[in-house]
Amino acid sequence: MKTLKLRIKDKHANQLNKLAGSVNYVWNYVNDLSYKYLMRTGKFFSAYELNAYTKGSGELLGLHSQTLQAINETHTKARKQFKKAKLNWRTNRPDAKRKSLGWIPFKKSAIKLLATRQSGKKSLKSTLQLSLAKGKKLIIEVWDSYNLTLYDLNTCELVQDSRGRWYACITVKNHLKQICGTGSVGIDLGLKESATTSNGDKLTTKQTQKWAKKLAVAQRAKNKQRVKAIHAKIKNTRQDLIHKFTTQLVKDNALIVVGDVKSRSFTSKKTKLAKSTYDAGWFELKRQLEYKCKYAGCQFEIVGESYTTQTCSCCGDMSSSPKGRAGLRMREWLCAGCGIWHDRDINAANNILAAGFCRLVGEIAT
């Protein structure tokens, strides 16, 4: 199962905002009801018990009965997860201090893909039909960047972002099974380049610098929409770059080894290093590799990365390499042991790959 996020056309926004209002209404009712029940009896309502109270109200609210059930289930689950007697109130007021972003859940039986067609040179457009109360249908058009015809659609949640744009988050079962390649690669996660492979490929995801000027202009002009748009642009571009990088790695390799960087310890300190760590998207890269490898049947290893930058990957000499924080600025160095000129990051990636091999051999031996 994975979730695809598709942008819904803005012309549906008004209708979706209204429906989201109904969802909020149900949520608040259920939230209040289960709190009162808890106060009176000391027990929590289950989603099943809540269904008895919301049953039949869908027609008045314009929501499908299964949407009501989905709201109850999500409420129960969230209440358990956050260990709270009462969850936050969801508000429709656009000027509210803590505005709730729109959310409308649908179950599997309420979703149908009507059509997918070409629009423009590369993009696809799909039409989705979602069931509302009493046979009423909600027809929405989405930009289909995944080609939904290739998947089995499961559940769907319509969600709004802070810019008021709507998205369809659809969980799907995969049809196309991707198979990993035959190579092996080590990856050094660094600060200057976000990632360097032992083959010499580099991924740079830093975007903040590139947009800093435009962001400053927008902030001075107090143009909130523009600031939000730039932040979204930075985030989307970074995400896209990491996706392309990790997909290619899985396609090419059967073994991927990553150095274990405890980047959390960097970000906790408010140093200059913290920002660039955040920027590099280490966590996202590891997260993607983990699930993509699992899916394609590729071996994924995380190894300790101590001494990987200091050791020569050819002869194992440790005396001539750059050390410590000052060493971060040194990109290349000459090994005194064997006389090979190293790129610091590629050398580290090679050591990481070697450490991965060592571990695998060890596992087979024992």
Ligand SMILES: [Zn+2]
């Ligand atoms: Zn050497």
